[in-house]
Amino acid sequence: MNVQARLAEARASGAKLFRAPGRVNIIGEHTDYNEGLVLPANTALYTWLSIKERSDRRIRISTSSLDASGAFHLDELTRSDDPTWIDYVKGVAWFLENEGGKLRGADISIDGEIPIGGGLSSSASLELAVAVALLDVAGISLPPKTIAELCQAAEREFAGVNCGIMDQYSIACGQYGKAMLLDCRTLATEYAPIPAEIALVVTDSGAKHKLPDSGYNDRAIECSQAARLLKEFDTTVNSLRDASTDLLESRQQELGDTLYRRSHHVVTEIQRVRDAFEALGAGDAKRLGTLVKASHASLRDDFEVSCDEVESLVEIADRCDGVLGSRIVGAGFGGCVLSVVEAKNIGAVMDDISRNYATVSGRRPWIHRVTATDPAAEVSEV
Numbered sequence: 001m002n003v004q005a006r007l008a009e010a011r012a013s014g015a016k017l018f019r020a021p022g023r024v025n026i027i028g029e030h031t032d033y034n035e036g037l038v039l040p041a042n043t044a045l046y047t048w049l050s051i052k053e054r055s056d057r058r059i060r061i062s063t064s065s066l067d068a069s070g071a072f073h074l075d076e077l078t079r080s081d082d083p084t085w086i087d088y089v090k091g092v093a094w095f096l097e098n099e100g101g102k103l104r105g106a107d108i109s110i111d112g113e114i115p116i117g118g119g120l121s122s123s124a125s126l127e128l129a130v131a132v133a134l135l136d137v138a139g140i141s142l143p144p145k146t147i148a149e150l151c152q153a154a155e156r157e158f159a160g161v162n163c164g165i166m167d168q169y170s171i172a173c174g175q176y177g178k179a180m181l182l183d184c185r186t187l188a189t190e191y192a193p194i195p196a197e198i199a200l201v202v203t204d205s206g207a208k209h210k211l212p213d214s215g216y217n218d219r220a221i222e223c224s225q226a227a228r229l230l231k232e233f234d235t236t237v238n239s240l241r242d243a244s245t246d247l248l249e250s251r252q253q254e255l256g257d258t259l260y261r262r263s264h265h266v267v268t269e270i271q272r273v274r275d276a277f278e279a280l281g282a283g284d285a286k287r288l289g290t291l292v293k294a295s296h297a298s299l300r301d302d303f304e305v306s307c308d309e310v311e312s313l314v315e316i317a318d319r320c321d322g323v324l325g326s327r328i329v330g331a332g333f334g335g336c337v338l339s340v341v342e343a344k345n346i347g348a349v350m351d352d353i354s355r356n357y358a359t360v361s362g363r364r365p366w367i368h369r370v371t372a373t374d375p376a377a378e379v380s381e382v
């Protein structure tokens, strides 16, 4: 359904329409919870949400993408031991009520376009869509940065994923046509236009995340163990953000193989983010592609978050003419692959990736060209 039709449908039922984009991280994977740097952009794939105020404090919510519905009372927000999609919504409501002010009940319906578990932040997009809509209905205004932090807290506390701030921050504060360099320690941002000669394409490997939450949380634990250990030798290390490759090399033995490789990924990836931001600014597509390839090798070998299907897709994509580099995107353990592509050949390249992957996977994959778009907001006119 196009945006005009969605808006007309919402209005006809007396509802307001909101949308939150997905995010594609160009580079800087698993660096956010190490207080490092990331370089995401939003993309024009949305969580669409229509909302109608109620006179009580109940939230009734249905999602057509998951073919599910549920309800809860704003006075009875409790955590579940076995969280599902609705716990993301409850978490957001809980944090908004506690930090923002009293919410109002509402009937909400959601239609998500972002592949779930694909590494494009379908969960953060849901959180942000819910947050901006609930705040609007309650007449509360909060800075986007604060909304991002509350949504991150909701995901950590109610969904049990010890995520960093990247996804929520990008979806709350990203800018149209631009990539965002975010320093996850200070939350300082710099934006760079994505040059016209560089196209970004995401292709779904079709591999669903295997144990994503526990795998993700394990990596976060390993990184903080490594940082604690390194602090014994260099007191300025408060997180892996502060470690240098020299320090890692000199403490390789004390770290042991696994923690050494995890730290090596994080430290080298932070440098790749800096280099990629420069490459974007210079319109240097080739250099960006090379950095993206190096990021993938590091995520595969040092951080160990790839899988067979993703490996096959990365290899296939990188062999296509016009592809300058590909890598797994998001948390990993399955999901989508991002390719940096020469924009002039974009149509043919997308077709090649899709056709060639179909020969090994047996079906044409979902493939999408990234168009960097606005943050989560109400859609009031088109």
Ligand code: GLA
Pocket: 025, 028, 029, 030, 031, 032, 033, 121, 163, 164, 165, 166, 167, 330, 331, 332
């Ligand atoms: C998930 C998390 C983010 C980030 C990425 C990996 O998307 O939500 O905070 O850690 O994985 O870079």
